[in-house]
Amino acid sequence: MGKKGWFLIMAMLLVLTTACSGADSGSNSGASADSKVKLRIAWWGSDTRHEYTQKVIDLYKQKNPNVTIDVEYASFDDYWKKLAPQAAANQLPDIVQMDISYISQYAKNGQLEDMAPYLNQKIQVADVNENVLKTGIIAGKQYGIPTGVNVLGFQYDPALLKKAGIDKIPDNWTWDQYKELALKAGSNKVYFDSSMAADIFFHYYLRTHGKSLYNAEGTGLGYDDDKLFVDFFGGLAELIKKGATPPPEIMNQTKGILEESDLVKGTGIGIWQWSNQYVGLQQVVNRPMALAPMFGPDMEKGIYMQPTMYWTVAARSQVKDEAAKFIDFWMNDVEANKLIKGERGVPISAKIKEAIAPELSEATKQVFDFVASMEPKASPMSPPPPVGSPEVIATLTDYIEQVNFGQMTAADAAVKFRTDANTILANNKQ
Numbered sequence: 001m002g003k004k005g006w007f008l009i010m011a012m013l014l015v016l017t018t019a020c021s022g023a024d025s026g027s028n029s030g031a032s033a034d035s036k037v038k039l040r041i042a043w044w045g046s047d048t049r050h051e052y053t054q055k056v057i058d059l060y061k062q063k064n065p066n067v068t069i070d071v072e073y074a075s076f077d078d079y080w081k082k083l084a085p086q087a088a089a090n091q092l093p094d095i096v097q098m099d100i101s102y103i104s105q106y107a108k109n110g111q112l113e114d115m116a117p118y119l120n121q122k123i124q125v126a127d128v129n130e131n132v133l134k135t136g137i138i139a140g141k142q143y144g145i146p147t148g149v150n151v152l153g154f155q156y157d158p159a160l161l162k163k164a165g166i167d168k169i170p171d172n173w174t175w176d177q178y179k180e181l182a183l184k185a186g187s188n189k190v191y192f193d194s195s196m197a198a199d200i201f202f203h204y205y206l207r208t209h210g211k212s213l214y215n216a217e218g219t220g221l222g223y224d225d226d227k228l229f230v231d232f233f234g235g236l237a238e239l240i241k242k243g244a245t246p247p248p249e250i251m252n253q254t255k256g257i258l259e260e261s262d263l264v265k266g267t268g269i270g271i272w273q274w275s276n277q278y279v280g281l282q283q284v285v286n287r288p289m290a291l292a293p294m295f296g297p298d299m300e301k302g303i304y305m306q307p308t309m310y311w312t313v314a315a316r317s318q319v320k321d322e323a324a325k326f327i328d329f330w331m332n333d334v335e336a337n338k339l340i341k342g343e344r345g346v347p348i349s350a351k352i353k354e355a356i357a358p359e360l361s362e363a364t365k366q367v368f369d370f371v372a373s374m375e376p377k378a379s380p381m382s383p384p385p386p387v388g389s390p391e392v393i394a395t396l397t398d399y400i401e402q403v404n405f406g407q408m409t410a411a412d413a414a415v416k417f418r419t420d421a422n423t424i425l426a427n428n429k430q
Helices: 003-024 047-063 076-088 103-108 130-134 158-163 175-187 198-208 226-241 248-254 275-285 320-332 334-340 350-359 362-377 389-404 410-429
Strands: 037-044 067-074 095-098 152-156 212-214 270-274 290-292 310-313
Touching: 037 047, 037 076, 037 320, 047 067, 047 320, 047 334, 067 076, 095 103, 095 320, 103 310, 152 158, 152 198, 152 275, 175 226, 198 212, 198 226, 198 389, 226 389, 226 410, 270 275, 275 362, 290 362, 310 320, 320 334, 320 350, 334 350, 350 362, 389 410
Parallel strands: 037 067, 037 095
Antiparallel strands: 095 310, 152 270, 152 290
């Protein structure tokens, strides 16, 4: 073969090589479909969560034998202590389970990938409620994919409700009706509830009035009328004072110990909390229980679907395509979701919710039904809490404890909290 023939062959090989490279352009997997890919994934949770998550990962590897996955998991507190130095060293795992209270911080620091280009490409979301998907958007970018959703409500023992002289929770009940029922229960020597987590339920109350705890920019509070603060926290303090809910010293002793709660002991009717906490509560209570919607008026303005947590992809990852593929598997694979069983919240895919319904326990079915009944009524979620929100919440909790102990009036706490919180959040303007 002459020089001219060799030149033509080399030119053809160059064209073919270029064409093949073009087929992979846009893929940052760092490998072709047949080559080895290595993922790192991190999450927090209980032993039960660790066990089924590992089974899902094993299933993924079985279906994708070219992929190996290194896992990192811990308790909630230890998880964030471990993640912070990894982020500082630009060594975050490829897939990171992210909490709503931290996602703004990690996104703002440029540590998370915008997943918008992967939607309905690598990650199928055609049957996901738009309001639910939008909860992962921060500053216009889709940094988080919800693992599932929660909704607030009242989880209670109907038999104890009757024991307190109350036949049923009224349909479309109001804040004032709630206080009346709580006082009636207290007069019959049964606690109605264990009060409400200050930041979560004050935020809900504000939303029913068209406000929010934080402004849209995250640079200050989302309300300026202290009467809202006084009405809500002053009302709760009055219920404590009149024996409708336990005194603060008792609540502090039993905080976080489910077995010590009045509901479990049969001295309290119910608990205000997220729907994903119902199944665990039901198991400990071990009596028939039910869920009721939040109080109004304007419950529809206040209620929203909140992600239990998010899957995020590290901006530094060299295998983003494979990370997105795994997230899609988590969201949309029926076999995988029969292992998950909604433990990270009610699945966001309508197809998956229907497919796994026959696999659920009775308590989990109650949660799925409750969330399904609330979803069409829910309003869009407020933006995720801004940077500085953990300090704001700690400040609020401290003032409310003083109000509940009678050491400060709700009116004084309202002014002090507004001043302190706005100072903390003002740092976000920089």
